[in-house]
Amino acid sequence: MAVQTNPFHRIFDKIGHTPLIPLKKVGSRGMKLYAKLEWANPFGSVKDRPAWWMIQEGERQGILKKGESIIIEPTSGNTGVALAGMCQALGYKAEMVVPKRVSSETKGIMKAMGVKMLETDDDLCPRVGPGTDQAIALAEAIVKGNPKKYCMPNQYKNEANFQAHYETTGPELWEETEGKITHFITGIGTGGTITGVSSYLKEKNPAIKVTAVQPQKDHHLQGLRNIEESQMPDVLKRRVEVIDDWRTISDEDAFNTLAEAGRMENLFLGPSSGATLRAALDLSDNVKDGVGIVIFGDSGHKYWSVYNQFNVFTKDEFDKLKVGARYNAEPLFLENKIPPNK
Numbered sequence: 001m002a003v004q005t006n007p008f009h010r011i012f013d014k015i016g017h018t019p020l021i022p023l024k025k026v027g028s029r030g031m032k033l034y035a036k037l038e039w040a041n042p043f044g045s046v047k048d049r050p051a052w053w054m055i056q057e058g059e060r061q062g063i064l065k066k067g068e069s070i071i072i073e074p075t076s077g078n079t080g081v082a083l084a085g086m087c088q089a090l091g092y093k094a095e096m097v098v099p100k101r102v103s104s105e106t107k108g109i110m111k112a113m114g115v116k117m118l119e120t121d122d123d124l125c126p127r128v129g130p131g132t133d134q135a136i137a138l139a140e141a142i143v144k145g146n147p148k149k150y151c152m153p154n155q156y157k158n159e160a161n162f163q164a165h166y167e168t169t170g171p172e173l174w175e176e177t178e179g180k181i182t183h184f185i186t187g188i189g190t191g192g193t194i195t196g197v198s199s200y201l202k203e204k205n206p207a208i209k210v211t212a213v214q215p216q217k218d219h220h221l222q223g224l225r226n227i228e229e230s231q232m233p234d235v236l237k238r239r240v241e242v243i244d245d246w247r248t249i250s251d252e253d254a255f256n257t258l259a260e261a262g263r264m265e266n267l268f269l270g271p272s273s274g275a276t277l278r279a280a281l282d283l284s285d286n287v288k289d290g291v292g293i294v295i296f297g298d299s300g301h302k303y304w305s306v307y308n309q310f311n312v313f314t315k316d317e318f319d320k321l322k323v324g325a326r327y328n329a330e331p332l333f334l335e336n337k338i339p340p341n342k
């Protein structure tokens with residue numbers, strides 16, 4: 001076998017094949033619950049997959065050119081972090097348009113990776129739809145002003161976002177459960193995860209039920225979107241029929257649930273995972289047999305400011321989970337291990 005010596009490629013090889021673990025203590029009510037730990041991706045979230053697929057697709061189409069293009073993207077954080085890390089590794093410049101409410105730690109990580117940041121007044125997740133979409137509109141205006149220089153992957157429209165999950169997360173879940181999965185539960189941001197994974201799974205077994213988790217209006221769950229507050233992103237709209245069941249989770253329920261997961265499972269969850277876990281637990285009460293998989297999109301590492309504001313953890317509890325939680329992966333940005341620009 002050829003020995004891979006290029007450190008840049010080794011990073012991208014580490015995307016996907018994240019752990020799937022049983023939730024024994026918080027999840028023992030009805031159906032068996034397992035969690036897919038997407039924080040184990042190199043840049044720390046579920047967004048590593050679409051970010052990498054969108055970059056590869058941009059390069060394949062020739063709209064992204066090394067040494068020339070600047071990548072600009074409207075993002076509520078994780079796509080920005082993933083793209084920023086990848087740009088740093090590949091030698092692209094990056095600019096991100098983020099809503100003000102994104103955690104200060106997330107913005108700090110992007111800045112530390114050399115990203116130029118622009119802030120807008122959107123809710124936590126960039127809004128979609130004319131008149132409300134400040135982050136998206138600003139990024140689009142910048143691209144329009146200089147289309148040769150700027151490339152906007154646009155995760156809300158880009159089919160590679162769907163494709164990443166259709167080709168990786170979906171098959172992983174099918175294989176890892178040996179086809180036994182009966183329920184899939186995940187949050188809605190762009191809709192890439194839910195449409196990609198569910199399309200694949202339903203081709204394998206149309207009886208699999210899919211639960212979409214959205215936050216309350218005016219929420220604080222980074223990465224998620226309430227679709228009554230903003231239009232549906234195109235990526236979601238194209239295949240929204242894969243969803244069988246919608247659940248809305250309050251900030252309070254999400255934060256309480258993730259604190260419980262910290263205490264009972266010794267797992268360090270990000271805010272969106274508190275919401276998906278709450279929905280999965282509610283669902284599991286009403287399903288006698290079955291195998292449910294819930295997506296944990298990122299870990300708690302970059303949310304001290306949020307957890308402090310909402311009294312989710314004391315500093316001591318937070319620090320203990322940060323170093324001692326089970327399956328704690330160390331995203332590259334925390335260790336500052338991203339190779340320098342080529």
Ligand SMILES: Cc1ncc(COP(=O)(O)O)c(C=O)c1O
Pocket residue numbers: 045046047076078079187188189190191192193194222223224270272273296297298
């Ligand atoms: C932590 C987290 N969970 C879930 C999601 C939702 O994923 P998707 O955009 O695929 O709907 C995101 C999206 O940014 C996220 O950052």
